[in-house]
Amino acid sequence: MEFLQPSTWEEALAAKAAFPDAVPIQGGTDVMVEMNFDRRRPDVLLDLGRVRELADWASDAGSLRVGAGVTYARVIAELGAMLPGLALAARTVGSPQIRNRGTVGGNLGAASPAGDSHPPLLAAGAVYEVASAARGARRIPAHEFYLGPKRNALEPDELIAAIYLAPAAGGQQFAKVGTRNAMVIAACSFAVAVDRSARTIGTGIGSAGPTPLQAPDAERYLAGVITDEGLWESGRLPDEAVLERFGALVADAARPIDDVRATASYRRHALTVMGRRTATWALRDGR
Amino acid sequence: MTVEQAAELTLTPVRSGVGVSVPRPDGTLKVSGRYAYSSDLWAADMLWGATLRSPHPSARIRSIDVGSARAMQGVHAVLTHNDVPGRRTYGVERPDQPVLAWDVVRYQGEPVALVAADHPETARRAVAAIVVDYEPLEPLCDGDAAIARGARKLRENDNEVHRVRIRHGDVESAAGLADVVVSGEYEIGMQDQAFLGPESGLAVPAGDGGLDLYVATQWLHVDRDQVAASLALPHDLIRMTNAGVGGAFGGREDLSVQIHAGLLALATQRAVKMVYSREESFFGHVHRHPAKLRYEHGATREGDLLYVRASIVLDGGAYASTSAQVCVAAASFACGPYVVPSAAVDCVAVYTNNPPCGAMRGFGAVQVCFAYESQMDRLAAALDLDPVALRRRNAMAEGSVTPTGQVVRQPAPVNELLERLRARPLPLAPPTGGRDPRELPGGVSNTTHGEGIRRGVGYAVGWKNIGFSGGLDDYSTARVRVSAAAGEPLVEVHTAACEVGQGGITVQAQIARTVIGIEHVVVLAADTGVGNAGSSSASRQTWLTGGAVEAACRAVGEELLGRAADRHGLDPRDLRLRDGGVASADGSVVATLAELLDEPAEATREYRPRRTTPLDENGQGDVTMAFAFSAHRAVVDVDVELGLVRLVEVATATDVGKALNPQSVEGQIEGATAQGVGLAVMEEIQTVGSRIRNPSFTDYLIPTILDAPAMPSEILELPQPDAPFGINGVGESGIVSSGPAVMAALRMATGRALERMPVRPHELAGATAAGGASA
């Protein structure tokens, strides 16, 4: 096995171009597990741990750029106020060890439908920057990034550079269901982001379909009621029945299956409940 | 043999004797990552062994082609069933399990071939290069189906491994007299021991044609007997040493790498190390029997139990393992620690193509406790009685007769245990809102801020056996040697009792210190260089090996007093060991130990407890050496909309006889309680078509520290008659009723019947109308 260790972004992209089969490794919390379980034996490992450009986040003209190599621990410690949805999700990831090593970029690279970063990023309307040596950088909206179970929109010569998103302009929430109260892979999860300036509601569903999903009908419905009833201005919460309906529409958007972690019908049920609860909290939070 | 008798020998109080929480030598090493587990074993120039396992739960083997594996560079041996020189099968109770499969495979993961190579990766590749032509067969996946008429016969005896039939009193007449009858069908999933140290060991060929085997195990001598039989070597050419055990809980009673590593070492004449991966470990040891239990209880209007009918099917999987003994235990304890005048219990352990099941902490007593305690709650509801009051009304006590006709001749404080729990103040009810998410169901997953939460409280009481049951000759052996090392007396204790994390080494040393009165005690590595100690199971090791250590220490002590008496012309009965010497009755020193130890003093003793008897054709007999009783009270908060649980507190009351090391006792109770609540709310090996779906810690979930409840324990010390220091076993009792107590609490919170353990969120969820939040 070949082990490449570029120290700049440029070198990293050159290496990926030279070895399109190279498996990038950031925190290694997915890659090393797969190797250990003998599911993957790459000929070339491309270690991104020394690439400075990936390891930082910056705020620029009302938008945040979060490098693909920023760990969950740093998201929680440094970005909690600006990205509460992502930070809530980060808090639920694994254990302290995993949060210290694991990165948001790695979560995108793995593109597991159960990855906890995806729902809050979808809900917040994030855009991912990917790049190749040959064609430079391009941006992919979160909802176009996930193609199938553990498949994303990266070309073989591309690497994930960063995530762009705006600081929260309203309440954001994330909830995940599993049979353990910590260190559990989601049986299903849900994120909601209220944008009071754009007057929209964003959603993201995890582990209830082949890819992370959004619930556009639910988004439009709730934003519509809030607008129609003047609740953006008054700050009042919509009626319980509206929130209930929002939850039901979230569940309708899911495409769950029965598997070792939960049944499809329980996943739908849980999404209904989480949809209602998280929307209630998010609307209350940002008033 | 009691502590008073032991005190006759010595007048010196030792600092680290019995009754003191002496710290364990392995404790700091384990938590700081420096403990040497069996997977850390290393020998210069060793090879790595690997196992090819069947991907099919049931198949015929048409052919096995090892040609290309053998031809690989770095591969030193590839072995199949043809290369087993001795007995081709093994088993703790019954040798029915192939060392390496021939003709057929009966469960997914069954070993088919072995490889030794100079690198683990090479060994793994060689395993992948072995070509086995299988003809897959339809697996028999269900215990009930295995004994249904017309079922495919996997084995002789209509797929029955063992059957126990208990007929006690007169159930027919009792049924006629009952004012209230409740019945239920209960089910328990397959729990795994989930020990953290995977199966591993090192086999080293010796110059005499024999083998030195270092393996993490629970019972060295029975391992050795099986290894010797399959390798066709005399017993004394197999020398086994227990290697650092990373948890056992019954999962190391059956062999794993022992014969395999031995075969490879003899074939290559090189040291061979084998370590299972986490995934392989799920296939490499037996699990707890899944069970289906059908019960009927009849009682008077006042709440006196009249009879119990129980029919129990234990799924033993593909091989016998310890199924027969588990079956005896499940049947014997099927009615609970209650006075049940009439009982009809039918318990059968069956063969299927599921993963083999055998010993796991609680050993048959766990499955039935869930059923009988669920029934007691159901009966209380039918009678409109308080569940604790109903239990106390029917509680067994010293002198009660069990359904096997055995008189309980020891403290049986069932009533007192329940009373103690009942008297404990309940933890505070949850405040509304503003709580740390870790205090809520769902924990850090942020699923509720107080919505949907209901509290439940449940009680359960359980019993189980201590020591081997049903007439097995149970005993242990200890050798104790006292010598002068650099002028100071040194006690060496040598037994074959396996330290599996229970604190056995510590307690052996404590006993030796107390009996001989010498502080400096070394416990030697457990190996087959000394007599059989029996298994570190059945909560028996502190009692039996402790008893053997006590006896050997007493013998050595008497030898020293005898030496002093001889040399000084005194009566040994007037002498005592004291302050590093021998003193006369008035306290004056007669001789120093250094003087007396010009030659070491040594003694080997066997300890045998009271003999049990087998069950007769009506399931009657004094099957149980001793009983352990414990009770739990669980307090849970349930998010009844999402079906998520937070265990608030699970309090235990246990009679331990005498706490030789109070900290160890608490550790055993807490650990067992946690393992029991894991079974209630999450731990299950899921199978579909006899295939395991979750062979990893990603999906076989065990409680984390955030899932573990507060576990206060009430410890009673009612001396066991005939036991060294009056002790009782404590390794298992905590697991028996903790899960059932949690289930009772969950029922109270949700109002649901919950007849299956572990309970899943979808079974708990939806108890309120949509939108009904309580916060």
Ligand SMILES: Cc1cc2nc3c(=O)[nH]c(=O)nc-3n(C[C@H](O)[C@H](O)[C@H](O)COP(=O)(O)OP(=O)(O)OC[C@H]3O[C@@H](n4cnc5c(N)ncnc54)[C@H](O)[C@@H]3O)c2cc1C
């Ligand atoms: C014990 C444990 C618990 C876990 N719990 C959770 C959990 O609760 N929730 C959850 O979502 N996940 C969980 N995970 C999975 C894992 O931690 C996360 O997916 C994490 O985000 C991966 O980040 P990483 O930096 O370690 O990725 P790595 O393992 O380094 O890489 C992951 C994938 O992304 C690719 N990759 C990495 N960086 C790039 C890049 N810059 N460009 C292109 N591809 C890239 C890699 O090739 C690989 O395919 C857990 C893992 C473990 C071991």
